[in-house]
Each structure stands twice: as C-alpha cells, then as structure tokens.
Amino acid sequence: MGVSPNGNHPKMEEFTLKEGRVELRQAEYQDYERIAQLHAKSWQQNYRGLVTDAYLDQYAEDDRIVVWQTRLTNPSFNQNVLILENEGELCGFICVYGNHNFEYGTIIDNLHIDSAYQGHGLGTKLMLEAAKWAEKYFPDSGVYLEVLDQNVAAKHFYLALGATQSHLSDWKAPCGSKVKEAVFTWTSPSILLRKAETFV
Template structure:
C-alpha cells in the first residue's frame, strides 16, 4: 500500500477500542527498551483501553481533534490527538502521534502531524508542543526533521517507573 491510499477521518467514541489497540501496539513496539516488559505485555492493553474510553466520552471534545489514518479506507495505520490546553504556556498539545510499525516510513506520521498543525492554525494558535520519552531516539529524530525544537525536560512516571519526558515545541509560523 502507498501513501496515496491514505485517508484521515475524525474518530468517534466508538473508535476508542481501535485507538487504544493502536496506542498499545505502538508502545509495545517502541518502548521495549524504556518501560518494564510486565507493563507492556500484561497491562498496557487494558490501561490504554480504559484511558481512551474515558477520553473519547469526556466532555470538551470541541477542544480536541482525534484523527485515524487508514490505508485504502480499511486498514488502520495510526492516529493523532491534539488538544487545546487551558492556560498552557506552550500552546496546543500534540498529545499522541502514533504510526503502527508496519506503516512507518511512508509518510503517515507526517500527514497526521500536518493535520494537527492545520487544526491548531485554524483556531488561531501560535504554537504546538509535545512530549517524547527520553531514549525514544527514532521519534526524536522524526520530530527534529519536521522542525520541532527541544524546549525542556520534565520528570514523569509511566508503567510504574520514573521516566523523563522531553518537551518539544513547533511555532506554527514556521511552516
């Protein structure tokens, strides 16, 4: 399949299980060297399912965009979630950008990121920000190739372990 057959569609609450499954699969493939195997193998599926169910049913959907990328309108390839945060000094949060491993490198992530940027621009926003796990060098390299700039690090906790989340920003006038 090629990027020519890629479509982006808005997610609904009914898509929560699909988004959760893609999110878990992405973490299981990407975070193997960063998070405990027990969390990735035994807990992440249920944890992401509960998280996405609650998020997609939560009020405030007008402040967020969740898009699902599909190849040939049937094969899920990834998703993006971008959300306006109240009182954020860094702009709009690009909270999730995941391309399933089988579809990485063909432009899915870039298309999802551009859609998030367009959504934020249309709302008059000046900047996006995201967090990426320290040690996730492929994602860091991807963001830096797209023009994102490192702006700080924050301690966090994930899968029962302490981690460092690196914050990157993207000025929307940079496009």
C-alpha cells in the first residue's frame, strides 16, 4: 500500500455473495454523492423519531453531500474510507480516523450497509479491513465508535466483535436534536482484528 494512511489504493479485493461479486476498494472523490445518499438513507431509516422529520426528509441528503464532498476532496492524513460495490452499486462504506481521540484512539466514524445487502457479513468485512488499517498505521491506539443507544442490533454486533460498552454520550444532531449514543471501545486494533477474523 501507499506510504501514508490515506493514500489512494487500487481495488483491494473481490468476494462472492449470492447476489454477485462484491468489490472492496478505497473511496475516491467521485464516490462522494453515492456515499452521501446511502448515509442519508441510513439516517432516514434508523434515526426517525430521534432526529426531526424535517431534517431527515428535506436536508439530510444535501447535508451529507457537503460532508462527503469535503472529506474526499482533501482527506486528512489519518482518514480512511472504504466502500463495497456490487456491479457498480454501492453496498456499504466505512470511514475511520486514526488516533482521533487522546483517550480512546482511532474512531470508526461511520459504518453503513444498504438495507438490501444486510445480513451477508458486509459490516463485519468492513470492520475487519478497518482493523487491519488501524493495526498497520496506528497500532498503539485503541479503537472506538459511537452508536445509537436504542440500536440494539448494532450494539450486539459490536459486542460480538469484542467491544466493551464504555458509557453513554449525547450527540447533537445537525438539526439540533440531542440523541443518546453508546460508546464502544477496543483497547487495541489487534483485538478487533482477531475477533473480526473469526466471522469472515
């Protein structure tokens, strides 16, 4: 791979689902709109009742487009964004920032799988690749993420991957709503890596 954590890399891997071949690769600038659309769609499906309907229905997609265009225009040195595609269709993505927090380390900032592709291990695959990256570039940092406290399925998923639930925090949504999030931690990327490998 490249000499810097966020270096652009070619196609990384292909594997097979019953729906077809899935390609894992580094996100590029031209992917920003599709990533933003999936991000907004995921929020619309999972944040309803926690974030205002007006924001979700009228502003979320445009807001995410600005965020992802900015992230992929000039990515920070510690940013890593990976996507999964099935014949050009975006299946999911993950965004990681190495050594983001002094106490908790590398943050898995986003992990979203299109609802049509859930249940096939794609989330685990992306977590595995994020752990490999963090282990290579930030091995001495822990790993953490924040997830909706009411998202029981996601919480069980992270616990199965060896995470420890640390505490609750308040997330201030772009519309101003305050949402309870659970913080999950791993003391090192190697712990996440070893656990994810058992599921892939």
